[in-house]
Amino acid sequence: MLVAPTPDGEIGIMTNHHPLVTKLGPGAIRLVKTDKTEESLFTSGGFLEVNKNQVILLADVVENIEAIQAEEAKEALEKAKAKMKMTTDEVERERLDQEIRMLMMRERLAQVAQFSKRK
Secondary structure, eight states, X not given: OEXXXXXXXXXXXXXXXXXXXXXXXXXXXXXXXXXXXXEEEXXXXXXXXXXXXXXXXXXXXXXXXXXXXXXXXXXHHHHHHHHHHHOOOHHHHXXXXXXXXXXXXXXXXHHHHHHXXXX
């Protein structure tokens, strides 16, 4: 099974799912394998296609959440926020706003993964 974030909420894909193309939002993609183990990936957004029991993910960023360093994620977010304060161009502000939302999700998922490792 695959669970992925969309702009309208999460979507679950199982074997024999009907064909589908959907937009992805930033967040966690969870893969539940046949042996019941799970893998969590971060995606910045993109598109997902389901066809004939295959899933194709098209995204700018896909990272293993366990590999994301929470402190580095926080620094990247702070840098983007600082750029936003300095920018007056509306197009650049819109791009930075989207980047900040993506980086906030990335940082949050890294913190959750780091907390889960401690347990």
